[in-house]
Amino acid sequence: MFISLVRTELQKTWRSRWVVFAVMGGIFLLIAGGLYTYYVISQHRWSPPPAVAWQTALRDQITVNQRNVTDLQSLKQQGGVAGGPFRGDLSIDAAIARAQKAVADDQYLLDNNIAPLQSSAITITALFGLGGIVMFLLIRIFGWLASEQVAGERSDRTIAILLSRPMSRDQLLLAKAVASFLVSLVVVLVTFLIVYAMVSFIQGSAGPLTGQVAIAVDGSKPVGAGNLVVMPIMLFVLMCLGGAMLGVLCVQGMSLLISVVTGRWAAIGITLAVLFGAPLVSAVVTGIITVISGSSDNAHFLTYLFVNVLAPVSSIAPVFGNAPAVAGTGMNEFGTQITTLAVWTVAFFAAAWLLFHRKQETG
Amino acid sequence: MAAIIDVDRLSKSFGAVRALHEISFSVAEGEVFGFLGPNGAGKTTTIRILLGLQRADGGTAARLFGATLEQPALYGFLSGRDNLRLFARLLGPVDEKQVTELLGLVGMTERGDDKVQRYSMGMRQRLALAQAMLGKPRLLILDEPTNGLDPNGIHGLRILLRKLATEQGLTIFFSSHLLSEVEELCDRVVVLHRGEVKAAGQLSELMNVKGFQYRIDVSDVERAIEVVRSIDAATVEQGTIKDSITVSSDQDIARIVNHALVTAGVGVDQLVHTQRGLEDVYIELTGVSPGSPLSAPPPPPPPPAAPVGAKS
Numbered sequence: 001m002f003i004s005l006v007r008t009e010l011q012k013t014w015r016s017r018w019v020v021f022a023v024m025g026g027i028f029l030l031i032a033g034g035l036y037t038y039y040v041i042s043q044h045r046w047s048p049p050p051a052v053a054w055q056t057a058l059r060d061q062i063t064v065n066q067r068n069v070t071d072l073q074s075l076k077q078q079g080g081v082a083g084g085p086f087r088g089d090l091s092i093d094a095a096i097a098r099a100q101k102a103v104a105d106d107q108y109l110l111d112n113n114i115a116p117l118q119s120s121a122i123t124i125t126a127l128f129g130l131g132g133i134v135m136f137l138l139i140r141i142f143g144w145l146a147s148e149q150v151a152g153e154r155s156d157r158t159i160a161i162l163l164s165r166p167m168s169r170d171q172l173l174l175a176k177a178v179a180s181f182l183v184s185l186v187v188v189l190v191t192f193l194i195v196y197a198m199v200s201f202i203q204g205s206a207g208p209l210t211g212q213v214a215i216a217v218d219g220s221k222p223v224g225a226g227n228l229v230v231m232p233i234m235l236f237v238l239m240c241l242g243g244a245m246l247g248v249l250c251v252q253g254m255s256l257l258i259s260v261v262t263g264r265w266a267a268i269g270i271t272l273a274v275l276f277g278a279p280l281v282s283a284v285v286t287g288i289i290t291v292i293s294g295s296s297d298n299a300h301f302l303t304y305l306f307v308n309v310l311a312p313v314s315s316i317a318p319v320f321g322n323a324p325a326v327a328g329t330g331m332n333e334f335g336t337q338i339t340t341l342a343v344w345t346v347a348f349f350a351a352a353w354l355l356f357h358r359k360q361e362t363g
Numbered sequence: 364m365a366a367i368i369d370v371d372r373l374s375k376s377f378g379a380v381r382a383l384h385e386i387s388f389s390v391a392e393g394e395v396f397g398f399l400g401p402n403g404a405g406k407t408t409t410i411r412i413l414l415g416l417q418r419a420d421g422g423t424a425a426r427l428f429g430a431t432l433e434q435p436a437l438y439g440f441l442s443g444r445d446n447l448r449l450f451a452r453l454l455g456p457v458d459e460k461q462v463t464e465l466l467g468l469v470g471m472t473e474r475g476d477d478k479v480q481r482y483s484m485g486m487r488q489r490l491a492l493a494q495a496m497l498g499k500p501r502l503l504i505l506d507e508p509t510n511g512l513d514p515n516g517i518h519g520l521r522i523l524l525r526k527l528a529t530e531q532g533l534t535i536f537f538s539s540h541l542l543s544e545v546e547e548l549c550d551r552v553v554v555l556h557r558g559e560v561k562a563a564g565q566l567s568e569l570m571n572v573k574g575f576q577y578r579i580d581v582s583d584v585e586r587a588i589e590v591v592r593s594i595d596a597a598t599v600e601q602g603t604i605k606d607s608i609t610v611s612s613d614q615d616i617a618r619i620v621n622h623a624l625v626t627a628g629v630g631v632d633q634l635v636h637t638q639r640g641l642e643d644v645y646i647e648l649t650g651v652s653p654g655s656p657l658s659a660p661p662p663p664p665p666p667p668a669a670p671v672g673a674k675s
Binding site for chain 2: 004011012156157160163360
């Protein structure tokens with residue numbers, strides 16, 4: 001019975017909103033076409049570049065960073081920016097320290113034959129496909145679709161028919177949540193494959209799917225024994241997928257919560273206002289706190305308050321073996337963000353269940 | 364006969380407004396039951412409680428499983444056939460044969476594969492009825508099913524419902540404020556007004572329970588009214604037909620009236636025992652004429668409804 005319910009919900013979502021999925025597919029094609037055009041113009045070639053071994057890429061990166069250190073030190077000796085802000089709120093000393101740390105981190109990975117995250121196309125895809133702008137947009141579409149789940153039935157009055165069938169309210173709500181999640185999972189997986197194809201092309205290779213990658217436990221500290229987690233590539237990809245899907249689930253929980261108490265247009269409006277408005281408000285408050293306190297680290301708590309559903313994966317994104325990392329990145333941060341998201345998700349679904357359970361359909 | 368719906372002292376309030384006050388009735392299996400009342404009487408609230416969409420403050424509303432039809436609630440983006448398939452799946456494996464049969468039964472075979480958003484209101488009502496009959500229910504609950512239908516549609520629906528009741532033995536719970544519908548279709552009715560049951564029983568009994576009525580064609584209307592007024596048990600007024608009077612009484616006084624008129628020299632051309640229409644009973648019970656602007660009076664601020672018994 002429950003499977004039939006989920007199947008019915010999937011059918012309704014597809015039949016009523018196939019245009020949305022078609023538009024999403026079209027946007028992906030446009031983005032892919034745009035990126036390819038940019039690649040052709042900037043690289044003066046139509047075909048993928050030759051693949052480069054990660055060790056070679058890492059050595060090149062060390063060379064670039066060493067040159068950066070030298071340039072920054074000579075800039076400091078000239079006294080132009082000594083002591084004062086150099087880039088944003090970063091002093092030149094801090095910039096030198098970060099570049100030096102990046103060199104040391106890369107050297108450690110090279111010496112110990114540990115592949116950094118950017119060594120494989122699929123890990124790059126996991127980071128940017130599941131923690132970047134694509135997911136930002138997808139999550140808003142998933143929120144919109146979930147917000148219609150109950151509210152749409154109420155506006156169409158079909159909820160009376162559904163609830164008069166031999167099923168409980170709990171079953172109906174659960175079926176809608178499961179169907180929403182399954183739809184989003186399929187879309188995310190398809191998106192992942194598209195981004196993977198694009199990244200593979202730009203990298204010149206699909207890269208290995210087996211082997212190990214390393215992630216810093218705390219991205220702000222030097223990479224080394226005790227501050228690295230080494231794991232199989234596919235486990236890392238699954239970890240990112242799990243983090244991203246938890247974010248999706250959290251948004252769907254919030255959308256369902258709105259959906260169980262309103263009609264269709266109110267639910268869609270409120271959901272999209274929250275999903276687009278929250279990052280905006282968060283950015284403004286972050287700016288105010290940064291200006292007052294002098295450091296953006298003091299605004300980091302907003303990540304938990306504003307339910308930044310991309311936070312888990314994006315907290316890993318800056319932790320490349322060769323990239324300067326800041327506070328609030330690394331495996332520790334990933335764990336904290338996952339916990340935060342899980343708490344919000346449970347709270348949203350519990351509230352949605354409670355309200356729907358008590359709701360009397362009067363419309 | 365076993366009751367398929369059994370409502371016992373059902374109460375429901377919305378804030379200070381009392382929607383239902385200890386209403387009780389039962390519907391026997393196989394009967395066509397009329398649930399009558401002006402707008403705002405509490406019919407839809409009762410049905411919503413029966414369907415489990417709302418909770419009662421008190422009382423019980425036990426029912427066996429039945430299908431429903433309120434306003435035509437369908438998915439516009441699906442075809443009529445797919446709507447039936449979708450709702451059928453919620454009851455078990457989809458029986459394609461039954462879906463096709465139901466489309467035929469409600470006269471929607473030709474338009475069954477068109478999207479519902481292109482249907483007229485009448486077609487939607489018919490498809491909603493087919494939806495309600497999925498899974499071969501023993502009970503159909505119909506809330507104002509003739510809303511939005513033209514006279515042809517109403518006539519067709521009435522024939523269909525009567526056919527369902529007689530040929531398939533369906534129990535039909537028919538809620539309406541249209542007296543003619545209920546009068547032509549139902550065996551038994553409950554009249555609801557301001558959340559209270561005002562009358563309940565067989566339609567024939569209900570229409571006679573308030574007494575007898577006669578139309579008498581006379582030679583002199585003014586003299587006839589004067590004569591009948593002298594009879595204690597009778598009330599009289601000028602008839603709606605020319606040269607006639609209408610006499611009402613709680614006793615059968617046909618012979619007495621006839622004798623008095625003839626004795627007084629008033630010519631009696633015809634004395635007809637007229638069946639009181641449901642409309643007369645309805646107006647007497649509710650004080651509102653069906654279809655009048657007064658048919659949806661605001662409920663007076665009620666005393667708090669006392670919860671009774673277990674919740675439904």
